[in-house]
Amino acid sequence: MSYAASNNGPHWSRRVLRLAAPLALGAVVLAAWEIVVRVKEISPYLLPTPSGIAQAMWEHREPLLAAWGVTLTTMLIALAAAVLGGVLLAALFSTSRVLELSLFPYAVTLQVTPLLAIAPLLLIWIHEPRWVMLLCAWIVAFFPILSGTAVGLRAADAGHEDLFRLYGASRWQRLRLLLAPTALPYFLAGLRVSVNLALVGAVVAEFVTAAAVEHPGLATIIFEAQYRSDTERAFAALAIISLTGVVFYFATHLLSGWLLSSRQERRVSSREGGSVAG
Amino acid sequence: MSYAASNNGPHWSRRVLRLAAPLALGAVVLAAWEIVVRVKEISPYLLPTPSGIAQAMWEHREPLLAAWGVTLTTMLIALAAAVLGGVLLAALFSTSRVLELSLFPYAVTLQVTPLLAIAPLLLIWIHEPRWVMLLCAWIVAFFPILSGTAVGLRAADAGHEDLFRLYGASRWQRLRLLLAPTALPYFLAGLRVSVNLALVGAVVAEFVTAAAVEHPGLATIIFEAQYRSDTERAFAALAIISLTGVVFYFATHLLSGWLLSSRQERRVSSREGGSVAG
Amino acid sequence: LENVTLALNWKAQPELGGFYQALADGTYRDAGFDVKIRQGGPQINNRPLLAAGRVDFLIGTNLLQAFDAVKQQTPTRVVAAMLQKDPQCLIAHRGQGYDQWSDLTKAPLLMAATGRYSFFLWMEAAHGFQKRNLRPYNHSLAPFLANKTWIQQGYATAEPMRVEEATGEAPLVFLLADHGWDSYSTVIEAPQAAIDRQPERVQRFVDASIRGWYDYLYGDNRAANELIKRDNGAMTDAQIAFSLKQMKAQGLVDSGEAVENGIGAMRLERVRRFYQKMVDSGLLKAGEIDPDDAVTLQFVNQGVGLDLRPRVAGDQRAAGDK
Amino acid sequence: MTDSDPPEPLVQLQDVGVRYPTGTHALVGLSLDIQPGEFVSLLGPSGCGKSTVLRLVGGLTKATSGRVRRAWDGGPSQDAPVGCVFQEPTLLPWSTVWNNVYLPLRLQSQRRKSARQRVDEALALVGLTEFAKAYPRELSGGMKMRAALARALVTRPRLLMLDEPFAALDEITRFRLNDDLLRLWSEREMTALFVTHSVYESVYLSTRVLVLSERPGRVVDDITVDLPGPRDESVRSTSRYLELCARASDALHHAMGEAPTAKGAAS
Amino acid sequence: MTDSDPPEPLVQLQDVGVRYPTGTHALVGLSLDIQPGEFVSLLGPSGCGKSTVLRLVGGLTKATSGRVRRAWDGGPSQDAPVGCVFQEPTLLPWSTVWNNVYLPLRLQSQRRKSARQRVDEALALVGLTEFAKAYPRELSGGMKMRAALARALVTRPRLLMLDEPFAALDEITRFRLNDDLLRLWSEREMTALFVTHSVYESVYLSTRVLVLSERPGRVVDDITVDLPGPRDESVRSTSRYLELCARASDALHHAMGEAPTAKGAAS
Ligand SMILES: Nc1ncnc2c1ncn2[C@@H]1O[C@H](COP(=O)(O)OP(=O)(O)OP(=O)(O)O)[C@@H](O)[C@H]1O
């Protein structure tokens, strides 16, 4: 009896389809875009063609790459801080309903306050624009993780709760061995949104602090290119942002799949199980 | 045997605490704020006192109220569209993994694309600025609902799936009677984030399209007040945004509790059950 | 009446007052136009609307963007320049040792995004300002007020007044135009197609706008100011008065070439000179475009509206010209 | 392996094997016919694949080798000719007991009103009338299984599959439900496929008892129960009954590789 | 109601009532002592409150009236003197079988290494050695319950509570586990509280059988099982054993408001 599963997942041909379909659709969408723009003779300063964007990307590859590095750094730091902050706060909230209800409004306030409005204030107290930028990106990104994890930490199965109580589990054991695994899928669902928002946050934060940062990120490039009417370059930067978002989406997807694989296979085996070779 | 539960929820004294604690904390925070600003003699154009903000709120109640109406309308329409769009897309995705993997990247792209960059383009193609504004707010808000619901629609218990297959449920029946109730908590978790984002979106959309809109919303007021260094008025508008966010948070909270009450009591009865009178 | 949409580069303000005047006092209507004004703002970019044909005329902030349009082969051109001098300036608190332009180069500088990509690059190249001193400016004065040693960008017609209102003390103002930034400002841009096919229509619009500006500066501008205040809630009478005063005192509108050729006047030499400065600053490359393509003198320098200037305007000559 | 050969079996498994994705062979070379009107019990050690057989017949798992034929294949799927009590109650937690029992009828697009009588009958049969409005979490373990049983009976299926439906019930309730089940089976002319761990129960209820070997499951004994129907308590004291029980018990011991003893039959 | 009165009962329920928030009275005026070293079985109709009694003793539900005293109350909670098999397996789905069984030791802060032997022993006892690395979803219904049983035994608790642990098991496995349980009970000097639906099982295993009435549950009969230990198969054929079974069965019928018949004892 070997549990090192040999063909656990879906059949390989299905896997290929799953990879090929999005790529094929992507190709179709880009081709259609190219054709529409060319046939309708839409001028490149309004809507460039994908080929024009690709060309601009190649031409400006060096500043774009550097800018991507800046934005990516902000995004990743903000995301890490969002994960840390969101999870810790959620863990804190899980200890008491009253605490949760008392503090959640402040998290909501943070989330809904327009960055454009508070960036100047932050700048008064924090003189280093880089920190203001990170703080802004974090503010945008942390809420879904907090919210998701907070819900997940309360989703433990009643039977499991009983088990842990019966065996006199400490708070910490309950959190680590019961609540954390229970909350994992909820956390991951929040992460999926937060990854996007961290990217959005990095870009927005750069917009609101743009002038101040020495090394330009992608938002700066977009703004500058738009200001200078260089639509193709703006779209090149936009495309990099989109691609980054999509790559991170799939990375999170894979991470989810991997972390939850031991639980999800149930579905495979029960809904698609016999079909493996049948 | 009556199932019209008499004392289903937590004890009333706990309920009072749950209401009182946040309010008490809020009072403490505001008082501390007031004291710090007064003692440190921070000038009102940097950080006004809560009392100053309240006063500004009262003084400008009419324009603020009108602006609130505008922003709230945008928010609510965007939220409704986010719910509709998110749920429909998620339902579509639930029919096929390949479809989901193929289309999700476009949802991600939409979400991560900076509004500041695409608003000008939208204004070219869509002549009515009001629509652009709604579209922007929708773009900001819809992703968490889509993402949450999509996960939820795949979370059905394997045993329940078997049951529905055995009894030859149609796609539609499975969606309505099995997947939808399963996805409900996930949808609500997404909603909780989307409510905030709809508000954020309404404000941001106004920033990026404001010039075009006839009746000013809260974002316009904030900008105006900041421009005139009327920090108190800016904070009054900010406070209204925050309060709106918090009220909607609690509303979503109550909605969740109500919709899920038939499932959640399990936890009450098993973890807190006997303690009702014990 | 022909429908015409005019897109501004900012919210309604006295620095755009001539257009509101022409709208308010019927000058546009008399010229056969039903004009709709579309405001701009800090987060709003109306420029693509012009190329897309969604607006008929666009107000540009300076010539740099016109050069860029040529570079991107966007078929638009500057047809008139309403401000002879760019009101862009730097502001500093008094008593912080910023008495000279050259003292400013080391100070922390609050700069909005648009400035960072245009005149700041020139400041950097021509005067040695440094990127690492930059701080973001989002049109809230709070950071500047909170940090006395910081300086910030502004419009000579607006921010000084706002600072004075907040602190009770007028700040030091350094006009960029006085240090070599000699772009025209508040220029009217039009699509090439309109210039080619309906030159008469463009001419009518430019003339009416010019008349509007004369009337706004020298005539009864109350109706225009009412419109401005309606469109932009941040505007006050005091602010408007200050702006008007500054525009006159600094000779922003009616000076330079405008004195002889009327408001809106342009000279190719000045356009070329400014282009050279942009090349020197690295914003554009030498020979990349022909700066002459950015403008057309077809509609200006005709002395339109000179009759509306009061006689005493002669002493403006000294203030504006160099 | 079976010795009956009327023209049209309701369900036919031919040399079926099931291998789960983890690599576990649950069934190997299992053949099995079920004729209309039979009451077939499956007896076998824990983990030998009984539930897997039910899943195969219900179309919930596909065989990895061999053939599964079902008489109703190709017909409209809406008909749901099968009813099933799974080993776990699988009640929908967000629905009341009444709605849970109503579910199969709802899936057949029956209106609530026209279904009311049948649902109420099914609930009465399992003694849950009083709890119609309760939610599953408010039920005890045995009550949940009874609700699941009511749900399986409410559609009056052609083939009723039961996976240890009575394991969580006290003997009295169990006996009563045994008799009710037998009555319904003969009244409604159903076919039944029944998994149980009680040798007595299997012999008492069935027309045929199949004993499965340890994993991977194969049929090691096929016992035709030739007790006369309608059966009642008196059957339990006949010598033929005890004989058949002993045979089934022996087969089970044999299947589990133990020497057959009097253990099973003696208690 | 009980007739034993040694100085210090391990668990004492006095006039206990439990009313669930939905309004259901699960228990009313229940009194019950458990002495150290006893093996007490609870017999009773489905839904009468047996599981509720176990939850009370385990401290998982508070009584809405009356008093519950437990000998280990006030001691360090880390000790976990109680082991329990719930009616549902409640295995952690994200842990392997081995880790599920290890859990109670882990909660006592025992290292994986030092726990290895005990976990492996417990798995061997229930015959799941081969499936140590499997996840719960890869187990059959009976295998899940066996894993839960291993988990309850691994801590060597002072009080072992079992809620129908054998219901999903075939008779052979069941009998073997019955004997294993009896052996462990006497070896480890445990106290056991056992819920079952099998009258025979209850009498075979216990030193005392408590029969509960229908909901709300009260003790209607307290039968001291004076069969000699150590018990083995031979006990099952003694007349005292059959007599006690008959008495328990009668009490059960009585509790359910049926006339006692030979039904229970006869099968
Ligand atoms: N989803 C699954 N994934 C992997 N293995 C499985 C799965 N379901 C069952 N098995 C394995 O298949 C075998 C047969 O399982 P099945 O549930 O059919 O047994 P069973 O006869 O019903 O047992 P029980 O009487 O204990 O319910 C078991 O060994 C089990 O480990």
Ligand SMILES: Nc1ncnc2c1ncn2[C@@H]1O[C@H](COP(=O)(O)OP(=O)(O)OP(=O)(O)O)[C@@H](O)[C@H]1O
């Ligand atoms: N969480 C709950 N909420 C409300 N009522 C409950 C809950 N749990 C149990 N009950 C009710 O309490 C009564 C006793 O339940 P309990 O689970 O103790 O029965 P039991 O004797 O274990 O039955 P079984 O043999 O069927 O498992 C039942 O009538 C049930 O409806």
Ligand SMILES: [Mg+2]
């Ligand atoms: Mg089974």
Ligand SMILES: [Mg+2]
């Ligand atoms: Mg129970």
